[in-house]
Amino acid sequence: MEILAKKGKLEEEKCDLLVVNLFEGVTEPHGGTGAINEAVEGFIEELFVDDKFKGKLCQIFTFRALEWIPAKRVLVVGLGKRDDFDEEAIRKATAVSINEAKKLKAKQVVSIFHGAGVGGIKPRFAAKAMTEGAMLADYNFNKYKSNGQEIKEFIICEKLQGKTNQAEKGIVDGKITAEAAIYARDLVNESSEEIKPSKLVECAREIAKESKGSIRARIYDKEKLEKMKANALLTIAKGSHEPPYLIHMIYKPEGKAKKKIALVGKGITFDCGGLCIKPAEAMFNMKCDMAGAATVLGIFKALAELQPKYEIHGIIGACENMPGGGAVKPGEVVKTMSGKTMEILHTDAEGRVTLADTLFYAGKQKPDMIIDYATLTGACMIALGEEIAAIMGTNEDLVQKIKESSELAGEKIWELPLYQPYDFMIKSKIADTKNTTPKKYGGAITAGLLLKEFVPKDVAWAHIDIAGPAFAEKKINEYTKEGGTGFAVRTTLEFLSH
Ligand code: BES
Ligand code: ZN
Ligand code: ZN
Numbered sequence: 210m211e212i213l214a215k216k217g218k219l220e221e222e223k224c225d226l227l228v229v230n231l232f233e234g235v236t237e238p239h240g241g242t243g244a245i246n247e248a249v250e251g252f253i254e255e256l257f258v259d260d261k262f263k264g265k266l267c268q269i270f271t272f273r274a275l276e277w278i279p280a281k282r283v284l285v286v287g288l289g290k291r292d293d294f295d296e297e298a299i300r301k302a303t304a305v306s307i308n309e310a311k312k313l314k315a316k317q318v319v320s321i322f323h324g325a326g327v328g329g330i331k332p333r334f335a336a337k338a339m340t341e342g343a344m345l346a347d348y349n350f351n352k353y354k355s356n357g358q359e360i361k362e363f364i365i366c367e368k369l370q371g372k373t374n375q376a377e378k379g380i381v382d383g384k385i386t387a388e389a390a391i392y393a394r395d396l397v398n399e400s401s402e403e404i405k406p407s408k409l410v411e412c413a414r415e416i417a418k419e420s421k422g423s424i425r426a427r428i429y430d431k432e433k434l435e436k437m438k439a440n441a442l443l444t445i446a447k448g449s450h451e452p453p454y455l456i457h458m459i460y461k462p463e464g465k466a467k468k469k470i471a472l473v474g475k476g477i478t479f480d481c482g483g484l485c486i487k488p489a490e491a492m493f494n495m496k497c498d499m500a501g502a503a504t505v506l507g508i509f510k511a512l513a514e515l516q517p518k519y520e521i522h523g524i525i526g527a528c529e530n531m532p533g534g535g536a537v538k539p540g541e542v543v544k545t546m547s548g549k550t551m552e553i554l555h556t557d558a559e560g561r562v563t564l565a566d567t568l569f570y571a572g573k574q575k576p577d578m579i580i581d582y583a584t585l586t587g588a589c590m591i592a593l594g595e596e597i598a599a600i601m602g603t604n605e606d607l608v609q610k611i612k613e614s615s616e617l618a619g620e621k622i623w624e625l626p627l628y629q630p631y632d633f634m635i636k637s638k639i640a641d642t643k644n645t646t647p648k649k650y651g652g653a654i655t656a657g658l659l660l661k662e663f664v665p666k667d668v669a670w671a672h673i674d675i676a677g678p679a680f681a682e683k684k685i686n687e688y689t690k691e692g693g694t695g696f697a698v699r700t701t702l703e704f705l706s707h
Pocket of ligand 1: 480498555557558559560584585586587588644645646652676677
């Protein structure tokens with residue numbers, strides 16, 4: 210699907226589907242919608258009289274229009290209440306029209322510029338949100354399916370030249386962020402047989418190659434990991450035939466970097482639980498356990514184009530969690546890269562074990578801040594459900610800024626406390642720490658507390674548990690269907706843009 214901006218009049222556009230909009234409670238259409246209403250002899254106004262349309266967010270009404278205008282059909286989409294209107298409403302309203310266009314088999318869609326006529330949202334941001342909504346809604350993991358119906362063109366049509374120019378810029382911005390999220394979605398949706406640790410290595414190398422010099426990729430294989438004493442990562446990898454890797458990508462801006470940021474992703478390409486094997490249903494979607502790594506790779510995919518003024522390190526510990534003959538046994542004690550020891554009691558709590566080494570390695574790069582992304586705990590899903598990620602951190606400012614960015618990106622993140630008195634639950638009788646707790650309560654927090662042990666005290670750190678929203682079991686909203694969501698890619702790109 211090509212996305213374009215065009216200076217023109219909606220009532221003159223020839224297309225399969227023409228999208229106009231209305232706010233909730235506005236019974237007299239103005240602007241572009243007003244022009245179409247006039248052209249169709251007041252048909253849109255009449256929708257209100259008949260109570261067919263109220264303008265609620267994402268409410269739609271479609272009618273044939275060929276007898277009045279060059280467009281075959283008109284779709285009126287509700288924008289919701291004017292007071293609640295924001296970028297997320299734009300994303301959703303755009304997405305709903307794309308979904309409808311697909312149902313109608315429309316190839317050419319021309320849309321009014323949502324939000325451009327209303328105060329508050331800059332045209333460039335509005336066009337960015339439209340582009341994200343359109344691309345993410347259009348996304349389908351259809352590699353293994355043969356369905357041809359595609360929208361060819363999505364055109365944002367605007368009367369004024371100045372706003373059209375802004376729309377063009379917004380479309381470029383939106384394409385970068387949506388493509389990055391889609392890249393992460395594809396990695397998560399692909400089977401574990403395709404996405405092995407070595408495949409994540411290939412992805413990192415390719416991203417570096419395509420960056421034309423701004424990104425480098427350093428890869429540590431099993432031999433190097435042994436020399437580095439990355440025993441925690443190696444220990445989880447023991448039960449699989451697939452060798453583990455530590456991936457380290459480095460983005461450097463031109464000129465002096467304002468700050469050094471490390472982004473760490475959990476990269477378990479399949480989590481069957483190890484010897485503490487999961488029940489079958491709990492394993493069905495465990496190809497998604499590398500979603501944190503996919504988030505980091507998605508972000509890096511966009512960095513070369515966005516050129517932020519920060520030095521950014523992307524660090525992924527990649528391996529499988531399998532119950533092979535050499536697998537880690539409950540009760541084993543491992544000396545992590547940091548020197549701290551960990552008793553491994555539950556082999557299904559493997560993420561925190563591999564992250565112990567990857568976070569410690571990130572700390573050694575002396576960054577100003579570390580953000581990690583991990584499908585870490587089922588407990589987090591018990592606490593917040595499937596749509597909300599948890600954030601925990603050692604620096605309130607960092608946590609707040611990430612939360613603000615997530616608001617703008619339309620991704621839901623809620624803070625949980627790193628409650629120090631719970632520390633006793635991760636103390637082992639025979640080692641410095643242990644990877645499970647005696648009680649099941651507070652599992653997202655205790656996992657966070659364990660990670661904290663491996664982050665330098667003087668580095669601002671935020672941990673995002675994406676176990677819930679990284680993989681959607683069902684459709685979440687108009688632009689997030691079942692499967693990998695690319696969660697936190699757009700939030701982080703938003704964060705890096707401020
Ligand atoms: N990868 C899982 C967490 C998970 C669950 C992610 C559901 C996405 C959806 C993690 O490695 C795990 O198995 N955690 C255990 C920890 C427990 C054994 C202490 C869990 O949460 O059940
Ligand atoms: Zn697990
Ligand atoms: Zn896991």
